[in-house]
Amino acid sequence: MNTVWIILFAPLLAASLILFLKRWKALSAALSIGAILTGFVLSVQLFYRFLSLPPELATQLSPTPLKWLVVSNLFTIEFGALIDRLSILMLLVVTGVGSAIHIYSLGYMKEDPSFSRFFACLSLFTFSMLGIVLSNNFIQIFIFWELVGLSSYLLIGFWFHKDSAAEASKKAFLVNRIGDFGFMAGILLIFTYTGHFGFAENAQLIPQSGLQAGMLTLAALLIFCGAMGKSAQFPLHVWLPDAMEGPTPVSALIHAATMVAAGIYMLCRTFFLFSGSETALHVISWIGGITALMAALIAVAQNDIKRILAYSTLSQLGYMVMAVGLGGTTQALFHLTTHAFFKALLFLSAGSVILALHHEQNIWKMGGLRAKTPFTFLAFLIGTLALAGVFPLSGFYSKDEILLLALHHNPLLFAIAILTAFLTSFYMGRELFVVFFGKARDHHTYDHAHESPLVVLLPLAFLGLLSIGAGWFGFLPHFITPEGLPPHHNPFLGYILLLVPASGLGLSALLYLKQNPSDNSLKKVLGPIYKLLENKFYFDELYKHLIRWTQGLLAQVCEFFDLYILQKGAINGLSGGTQMLGWAIRHIQTGHTRFYAFLIGLGLACTLLFLLPPN
Amino acid sequence: MALPDILFYVFSTLMLLSGLMVLLSRNPVTSALFLVMSFIFLAGLYVLLEAYFVAAIQILVYAGAVMVLFIFIIMLLDIKASVKSSFTYLTAAAGGLMASLLGFALWQTLKRTSNTSLPSPHFSGDLKSVMRLLFTDYMLPFELIALLVLAAMIGVILLSQKESQDNKNSSQAAP
Amino acid sequence: MITLHHYLLVSGVLFALGITGLVIRRNALVVFMALEMNLNAANLALLAFSRYKGFMDGQVLVFFVIAIAAAEVAVGLAILVALFRRYKTVSIDDLNSLKL
Numbered sequence: 001m002n003t004v005w006i007i008l009f010a011p012l013l014a015a016s017l018i019l020f021l022k023r024w025k026a027l028s029a030a031l032s033i034g035a036i037l038t039g040f041v042l043s044v045q046l047f048y049r050f051l052s053l054p055p056e057l058a059t060q061l062s063p064t065p066l067k068w069l070v071v072s073n074l075f076t077i078e079f080g081a082l083i084d085r086l087s088i089l090m091l092l093v094v095t096g097v098g099s100a101i102h103i104y105s106l107g108y109m110k111e112d113p114s115f116s117r118f119f120a121c122l123s124l125f126t127f128s129m130l131g132i133v134l135s136n137n138f139i140q141i142f143i144f145w146e147l148v149g150l151s152s153y154l155l156i157g158f159w160f161h162k163d164s165a166a167e168a169s170k171k172a173f174l175v176n177r178i179g180d181f182g183f184m185a186g187i188l189l190i191f192t193y194t195g196h197f198g199f200a201e202n203a204q205l206i207p208q209s210g211l212q213a214g215m216l217t218l219a220a221l222l223i224f225c226g227a228m229g230k231s232a233q234f235p236l237h238v239w240l241p242d243a244m245e246g247p248t249p250v251s252a253l254i255h256a257a258t259m260v261a262a263g264i265y266m267l268c269r270t271f272f273l274f275s276g277s278e279t280a281l282h283v284i285s286w287i288g289g290i291t292a293l294m295a296a297l298i299a300v301a302q303n304d305i306k307r308i309l310a311y312s313t314l315s316q317l318g319y320m321v322m323a324v325g326l327g328g329t330t331q332a333l334f335h336l337t338t339h340a341f342f343k344a345l346l347f348l349s350a351g352s353v354i355l356a357l358h359h360e361q362n363i364w365k366m367g368g369l370r371a372k373t374p375f376t377f378l379a380f381l382i383g384t385l386a387l388a389g390v391f392p393l394s395g396f397y398s399k400d401e402i403l404l405l406a407l408h409h410n411p412l413l414f415a416i417a418i419l420t421a422f423l424t425s426f427y428m429g430r431e432l433f434v435v436f437f438g439k440a441r442d443h444h445t446y447d448h449a450h451e452s453p454l455v456v457l458l459p460l461a462f463l464g465l466l467s468i469g470a471g472w473f474g475f476l477p478h479f480i481t482p483e484g485l486p487p488h489h490n491p492f493l494g495y496i497l498l499l500v501p502a503s504g505l506g507l508s509a510l511l512y513l514k515q516n517p518s519d520n521s522l523k524k525v526l527g528p529i530y531k532l533l534e535n536k537f538y539f540d541e542l543y544k545h546l547i548r549w550t551q552g553l554l555a556q557v558c559e560f561f562d563l564y565i566l567q568k569g570a571i572n573g574l575s576g577g578t579q580m581l582g583w584a585i586r587h588i589q590t591g592h593t594r595f596y597a598f599l600i601g602l603g604l605a606c607t608l609l610f611l612l613p614p615n
Numbered sequence: 616m617a618l619p620d621i622l623f624y625v626f627s628t629l630m631l632l633s634g635l636m637v638l639l640s641r642n643p644v645t646s647a648l649f650l651v652m653s654f655i656f657l658a659g660l661y662v663l664l665e666a667y668f669v670a671a672i673q674i675l676v677y678a679g680a681v682m683v684l685f686i687f688i689i690m691l692l693d694i695k696a697s698v699k700s701s702f703t704y705l706t707a708a709a710g711g712l713m714a715s716l717l718g719f720a721l722w723q724t725l726k727r728t729s730n731t732s733l734p735s736p737h738f739s740g741d742l743k744s745v746m747r748l749l750f751t752d753y754m755l756p757f758e759l760i761a762l763l764v765l766a767a768m769i770g771v772i773l774l775s776q777k778e779s780q781d782n783k784n785s786s787q788a789a790p
Numbered sequence: 791m792i793t794l795h796h797y798l799l800v801s802g803v804l805f806a807l808g809i810t811g812l813v814i815r816r817n818a819l820v821v822f823m824a825l826e827m828n829l830n831a832a833n834l835a836l837l838a839f840s841r842y843k844g845f846m847d848g849q850v851l852v853f854f855v856i857a858i859a860a861a862e863v864a865v866g867l868a869i870l871v872a873l874f875r876r877y878k879t880v881s882i883d884d885l886n887s888l889k890l
Contacts, residue, residue, distance in 0.1 A: 591889025593882045597812040598709050604809075605716035612723050616884040627800045634804060634827055638811045643819050650823050658828055664797070664841045669833075669852050676856055681826065681863050686848050688867050689819060692874050702814040710810040713828035717809070721802040731842045748846045749853065760857045775866035777875070 001064035007042050007091065008130050010035040011091050015123035018353070022116040032119035032367045034103045036126055042093035047088050055482075065136060066592050077197060082136035085480055086333070090133040090265055097257045097468075098126055100459035103614055104348055105249040107456035108355060118158060118247070125151035125254065130562040132262050137198040138187045141266065145183070145226065148259055149176045155254060156246040168242035175239040179229015186222030189215070202271040212276070220273050220280035223266075231263030231317045238539050240314055244306040248351030251306060256313050256343035261336050264320045268329040275327075284334035285325025285409075290319030294537065296423035300522070301429070301533035308431050312387065313343055314419060319402055320415060328405040330481045338386070338470050342395055345463040346383035352452040352460065353374040353435065357445045365442040366435045372449040379460040384432050386467040388425035388501040390491050397471030400497055401485055407493060418500060425504025433512035487500050519548045630656035642696035647685050653719055654678045668742050797838035803830035818870055818880045821865065829859045 004383070007555075014035035018028040021413025050061060090340040102122060110117050123523050128151050131144030150173075157169030191197060193215070194205040206216075227233070232240040243255050254260070267274070267284075274280050294315035302308045324330035354361055370377045386395040399421065405412035440446035446583050451457075470476060511521055523530045532538070633653035638699045640646045661670035703712070749757060793841045806829060811824025840848020874880055 210739065314699060589889055591886035593885065594706070594813050594816075597809070598713060601713040601717065601809045601813065605720045606722065609716075610722035612720075620792050622857040623796065627796075631803055632808070634807045637820070637823055638807065638814060643817055646820050646823055653827065654830070655853065657834065658806065660797075660800075660834065661837060664837045666837045666841070666849050666852070669837065669849055669856075672853065672856055673833075674861055677826070677830075681860055684867060685819065685823065685865060688871065691871070692880060694817065694819065694880060699885070702816075706814050710813045713813060714806045714810045718802065718804045720878075721799070721806075724800060725795050732791055745849050747845055749850050752847075753850050753854075758855060760854055764857060764861050767865050771864045774865070774872050 003042050003159055004061075004083060004134060005048055007039045007046075007095070008081070008127065008134055009391050010038050011090075011123040011126035011130070016122045016248045018116055018120040022120075025115045028116035028119050029106055029585050031122045033106070035123055036095055036102050037098050037527075039126070039130065040092075040099045043088070043091040046083070046094060046339060050083070050085075050088055052405060054082060062136070075191070075195060075197065076167045077118075077139045078137055079140060080136040081134040081359050082199065083134075084267070085482075086268060087092065089333065089337065090261075091130070093261075093340050094126070094129050094133060094258050097340050097463070098129075098253060101249050101253045101344065101348070101463050102258075104351070104456055104459040105247075107453050108249055108351055109247065112247075114158070118155075121151060121154045121158065121255070122249075125155060125259075129258050129262065133265065136200070138190070138202075139197050141269075142180075142184065142187060145180065145230065145262070145266075148230075149173055149180070152176075152243070152254055152259055155250040156243045158246055158250065162245070164194070165245040168245040172239040172243050175236050176229045179225050179227070180237050182225025183229070186219050186225065189219045189222060193219075194258075199269060199272075202270075206272060206276065210270070216273070217277040217279045220277050221283060223270060223273060224284055227263035227267050227321070228287070229258045229263075230266070231321065232314055233263075233287050233318065233321055234289075234294060235312055235539070237291060238293070238536075239545060240592045241307055241310045241536065244304070244310050245482065248306065248347060248354060251310070252347035252351070255310065256347050257340035260313065260317055261320075261340060264317070264324065264332055264336050267321070267324045268333055269330050270482065271324070281325050281327065283325070283364050285322045285413060288318045288320070288322030288325055289413045290318070291315070292322060292420045293416050293423075296420045296427070298533050298536050299427045300423060301519075301526075301530055302427075303363055303596065305363050305366070305431065305435065306347070306354065306361060306362075308427060309343070309346055312346075312424065313339075315424060316343070316387075319399070319417065319420070322417070323402045323405055326405045326409045326413070328402070330402040330477055330485060331405055333480050334473075334485075335402055336400075337476055338394040338398040341463055341470055342383045342386035342467040345379055345460060345467050346387065348456075348460055348463065349376050349379040349383060352379070352456055354451055354498070356449045357457070358448065360445050363431060363434045365445065366440070367438045367442075368436070368440040368446065369449065370436040372446070373451045375451060375460070379457075379464050380432060382464045383469055384428045387428055388505060389421060389497060390505075391498065392472070393468055394466070394470035394472075394498065397474075400493070401477070403497065403573065404488060404490065404493055407490075418496060422504045425501040426508045429505040429508030430512050433508060434517055437513055438517055439515045455550045503582070619663055623660070626656045626659040626663065630660065643689050644686065645695050645696075647682055647689065650685075651678050651682045654682070668745055794838055794842040798835060801831045801835040801838065802805075804828075804834065816881045816883055818882050819867075821882060822866055824831075824872075826859065826863070829855060 011032070014031040017031055018561055021027050021031070053061070063081055065078040068079045069077040071594055077484055102119075105118065105122065109115055112118065125148065128144050128147035132141055132148060135141035135144060151170045153173045156172050156482040157165050159165045159168075187197070190202060190206075194202055196202055196205060228236045240255060240260070244251055246254075274284070292315045295318060296309045299308050299311035299315065302311060316335070320332040320335050320339070323329075323335065333466070338501065352377055353366070353369060353373065355364065356369070360366065384559045386393040389395045389399040390456070403414065403421075406417050511517065526533070536543075590596075630653050633649045633656065636649040637646045637653065640649060654673060658670040658673045658678075660668075661673060807826035808824045808826075808831060811827065812821055814867040815821055815824065833855055836852050836855070838848075840846065840852075870880065873885065877884060879885075
């Protein structure tokens with residue numbers, strides 16, 4: 001049996017088995033972790049095999065696709081797997097980071113009563129995500145796309161008895177659905193022109209088909225809608241911060257490392273569609289830039305340890321989308337990989353903090369944790385530095401490439417990117433200093449704080465090492481694109497990249513590296529803007545009003561239709577009409593014999609005339 | 616024009632006129648007598664059609680028995696001549712409409728069918744052949760008609776019974 | 791030349807007269823008389839066909855029709871008498887309780 005299928009279906013098998021074995025917690029966890037570790041090991045093996053084969057033979061690694069639905073000569077839907085550099089990279093990221101998070105969950109969810117259910121959902125998610133990564137045609141990726149949305153719903157709303165969690169999971173699913181609507185429309189549009197669903201076929205057929213100019217842009221933008229939903233780009237970004245209601249491993253796995261990256265992956269996979277349309281690329285890069293800047297601004301005014309990280313994810317996703325829009329899929333994927341490492345690291349360390357403080361999440365109730373949880377502090381520090389782009393951690397390299405791309409193509413976007421980088425280091429510094437430095441603000445929780453167990457710390461170490469070294473030797477870019485990225489020596493850029501994170505961290509140190517830091521100076525400087533940022537630019541309120549307005553309108557139309565057309569018109573009309581007919585016919589029965597005789601005669605004459613043949 | 620044709624026109628015109636007078640008279644007795652006249656002319660038409668037996672039966676039964684019954688009933692019920700006219704404009708219009716429609720239907724039908732101008736030479740209208748047919752092929756209807764007349768007779772007797780005293784007494788006696 | 795169509799026309803007119811009489815007159819007895827005219831019209835038609843097409847069946851049928859007509863008149867008049875005893879009128883307009 002082909003290795004690829006084992007990697008894909010092992011988590012599904014684990015999830016199904018856990019359904020029956022829910023009572024045995026250890027067994028459930030073992031199944032789930034075993035499945036993903038198997039996936040990781042086999043992915044590494046696949047990786048080595050891929051490297052050892054010459055390029056022409058590399059396609060042999062893909063298993064033969066299964067013809068799933070054949071509609072005579074119209075179309076065929078396959079179920080297959082595509083193994084190339086892109087999918088192998090994603091396989092390694094998903095299974096690698098996923099394994100770390102699975103092991104982490106052993107410790108984090110230990111006290112939770114629904115322990116087994118958590119692992120079942122995690123395995124389901126892993127299956128769906130791997131499905132996306134391995135898909136070789138549009139329909140398959142769409143199916144797994146939706147499955148991932150479902151897993152996300154199950155995991156965000158894991159503590160479903162909490163109203164906020166239930167609301168958040170609904171919100172995530174619905175906003176995703178909006179994006180998926182565009183996605184499906186795009187898929188169907190492409191199918192109309194090329195008649196095929198497969199990526200390889202479409203890559204060849206699109207330049208020759210009638211799908212050009214305007215229609216191509218439309219199709220590209222519709223497909224991008226799917227990425228907007230999944231990767232939480234403006235304006236469909238509203239679900240990601242609320243998704244922090246889920247347990248921290250979920251936030252790490254889904255909303256930092258893998259699921260949100262699925263959008264980027266999909267964009268790179270279907271880049272043949274975008275490369276023909278300048279307009280679409282332009283739109284994409286700008287949406288990415290706007291998202292990056294907007295999220296960074298909001299993060300400055302947030303007070304929940306996980307929410308800051310969520311907005312930071314949004315911001316970095318904006319970077320990736322911007323990179324794709326500027327034509328640099330390699331750069332986007334590079335940043336995706338490094339981001340997966342350090343963002344997962346950051347989330348897991350935040351989780352470690354939350355665990356240590358017995359589920360306290362407000363940063364203003366923390367402080368001085370450096371002494372109590374040193375290892376966690378170290379992990380968080382590494383993550384912060386990587387995210388800020390400090391040399392020589394991995395984030396520096398990937399950000400460098402993206403900034404270079406922006407500099408060459410669109411100076412305005414470059415300026416936005418620089419500003420965002422500054423803000424990123426600023427708010428990350430703020431979070432670092434407020435949580436780990438200074439004096440403890442809440443003495444009760446501080447006194448009970450303790451370092452997390454080994455099962456939690458080991459994944460942190462693993463991810464920490466990767467965050468440090470993933471950018472070295474240009475290894476990653478070389479793997480993604482065989483030729484690698486062009487080497488550059490741009491001193492201007494080099495200085496910027498050293499200066500910006502430093503200044504950001506420096507400014508935050510100035511404001512927050514004290515015994516009793518507070519947001520007062522920030523609020524004074526920003527003034528009314530602070531309120532705007534704290535309320536996330538009022539997007540949620542705007543959407544709420546929009547939906548209420550449109551739904552109200554729709555409800556009114558439906559009510560009108562139901563009341564007047566259906567009820568008064570059809571139903572009452574039917575009964576009333578029958579009554580009228582009855583009333584009318586009743587008057588024929590007058591009891592008047594002569595009238596009856598008249599009708600008989602008339603009827604007779606008419607019948608005779610009717611029966612006569614025409615001459 | 617031969618005599619039979621003239622006779623045909625005379626008889627049919629007179630018959631139709633009498634029929635019309637039946638409808639227009641105010642006095643029911645006058646209507647009855649006009650009807651008798653109509654029957655007699657009709658019998659004349661029957662003779663022209665060489666249906667001698669039927670003509671005889673027509674006068675005997677229709678004019679002789681049926682119309683007499685009518686006049687008896689008129690006298691029994693003591694029906695006076697009505698003062699107001701026998702029909703209103705509305706009724707006349709309705710009747711006129713119906714009649715004209717029927718006439719139109721009749722005319723159209725006749726237009727579409729083929730005419731037989733000469734009476735068939737194979738016809739033998741004598742009594743013997745008619746009766747032979749009656750008592751062989753139509754034996755069953757003949758017997759049934761007899762039954763029907765019997766039933767009619769019984770029905771008439773029952774219907775025209777007065778609510779007699781012994782009936783009333785018997786219904787009161789049974790509690 | 792008197793053709794079949796002549797006789798049929800006469801029969802038709804007589805029938806029309808009969809059914810018109812049914813609609814026009816109020817007095818039940820006159821209505822009966824009009825019905826008799828109808829039956830006679832049918833007889834005439836039967837005999838005309840019988841004569842012009844050469845078969846005897848028409849005459850046999852006329853025989854039956856006359857018999858039935860007589861029976862019908864008897865029964866009808868008996869009903870009329872019974873009704874008169876009850877409602878004291880022979881106008882059929884007054885007999886209209888079978889209405890909605």
